[in-house]
Amino acid sequence: MTASSPFITLSNGVKMPAVGLGTWQSSPEEVMAAVKAAVKAGYRLIDTAALYFNEEAIGTAIKELIDEKVVTREELFITTKAWSNEIAPGKLEPALRNSLKKLQLEYVDLYLAHMPAAVNEDMSEAVNSPVEDVWRQFDGVYKAGLAKAVGVSNWNNEQISRALSTGLTPVHNSQVELHLYFPQHEHVDFCKAHNITVTSFGTLGSPGRVNFTLPNGHKPEWAPAPSELQDPNVLAIAKEKKKTPAQVLLRYAMDRGLAIIPKSVHENRIKENFELFDFTISQEEIAKLEKSKISQRLFLQDFMIGHPEDPFADERK
Numbered sequence: 001m002t003a004s005s006p007f008i009t010l011s012n013g014v015k016m017p018a019v020g021l022g023t024w025q026s027s028p029e030e031v032m033a034a035v036k037a038a039v040k041a042g043y044r045l046i047d048t049a050a051l052y053f054n055e056e057a058i059g060t061a062i063k064e065l066i067d068e069k070v071v072t073r074e075e076l077f078i079t080t081k082a083w084s085n086e087i088a089p090g091k092l093e094p095a096l097r098n099s100l101k102k103l104q105l106e107y108v109d110l111y112l113a114h115m116p117a118a119v120n121e122d123m124s125e126a127v128n129s130p131v132e133d134v135w136r137q138f139d140g141v142y143k144a145g146l147a148k149a150v151g152v153s154n155w156n157n158e159q160i161s162r163a164l165s166t167g168l169t170p171v172h173n174s175q176v177e178l179h180l181y182f183p184q185h186e187h188v189d190f191c192k193a194h195n196i197t198v199t200s201f202g203t204l205g206s207p208g209r210v211n212f213t214l215p216n217g218h219k220p221e222w223a224p225a226p227s228e229l230q231d232p233n234v235l236a237i238a239k240e241k242k243k244t245p246a247q248v249l250l251r252y253a254m255d256r257g258l259a260i261i262p263k264s265v266h267e268n269r270i271k272e273n274f275e276l277f278d279f280t281i282s283q284e285e286i287a288k289l290e291k292s293k294i295s296q297r298l299f300l301q302d303f304m305i306g307h308p309e310d311p312f313a314d315e316r317k
């Protein structure tokens with residue numbers, strides 16, 4: 001029997017699996033095999049985005065899995081995200097319909113604003129669309145039934161507060177960079193206080209980020225960062241519990257009440273990253289793991305510098 005992930009309940013009652021498969025940097029060929037291996041291993045949540053250029057392949061994999069009766073649509077939880085040029089005024093609903101067409105779905109389970117900063121079609125210019133206006137568009141697609149839940153990604157607390165102040169659909173989920181060396185306690189506390197669930201991305205420290213190449217061939221610079229998979233406290237707990245360092249890092253986030261979406265295109269790691277339900281990391285062990293006190297954002301999202309809705313403007317000062 002395959003294991004199954006526990007769930008996290010969103011404020012509208014929708015149940016989101018606590019463990020999903022990340023797909024950033026997974027090519028269409030890789031993602032087809034990865035999604036199939038993941039669903040067969042018990043995963044039900046798949047995290048993608050228009051910007052990952054793999055929605056079509058994920059749609060094909062899902063259709064085949066449903067046709068083969070491995071899983072039903074209702075059992076799956078599909079998250080996708082609107083890129084910055086898709087949150088500009090009037091762009092969101094057509095963008096979501098386009099993603100749905102690629103995914104061969106009638107609805108997504110969670111639709112996220114990938115970033116808070118709107119840009120024009122070819123991303124050459126900022127579009128001054130305040131987050132309140134962006135959120136109005138999310139309220140629209142939610143009420144149209146195109147998404148079972150809606151949320152944000154890479155938004156700061158003040159921006160989320162402004163979305164909430166519209167009094168429209170609440171923000172159901174916030175997906176942020178969060179890992180042992182960037183624990184985001186303030187953001188998690190803020191979200192808990194507002195009944196917003198949190199998804200951690202980069203939970204393993206995103207070791208593959210350095211290989212990222214933009215569609216135009218440009219390879220962004222990444223600041224050097226220590227490997228969390230080699231952290232001495234992680235290694236000690238892994239040895240003690242007979243688990244791998246990756247499993248300790250993933251369970252660290254889960255035991256803080258967060259959803260996780262580790263990415264891999266290798267079947268052995270996909271399985272390893274789901275073998276998390278036979279151990280826990282206690283509050284004392286979380287405190288021990290956090291002793292290094294490193295807090296380093298890896299994803300700087302420089303393209304938003306100077307934008308009126310740059311979420312990290314204060315951190316950049």
Ligand code: NAP
Pocket residue numbers: 021022023024025047048114153154175176200201202203204205206207208209229246247261262263264265266269270272273299
């Ligand atoms: P991650 O999940 O922390 O790390 C993925 C990297 O770790 C890949 O290079 C993978 O390589 C490797 N890996 C996977 N399992 C491993 C294991 N058990 N042992 C050792 N190495 C392992 O980083 P991420 O992909 O940056 O983040 C996860 C997901 O979050 C993304 O895929 C995406 O869906 C989402 N995300 C969202 C945003 C956002 O702005 N909202 C930004 C970044 C990511 P292999 O594939 O070669 O196994």
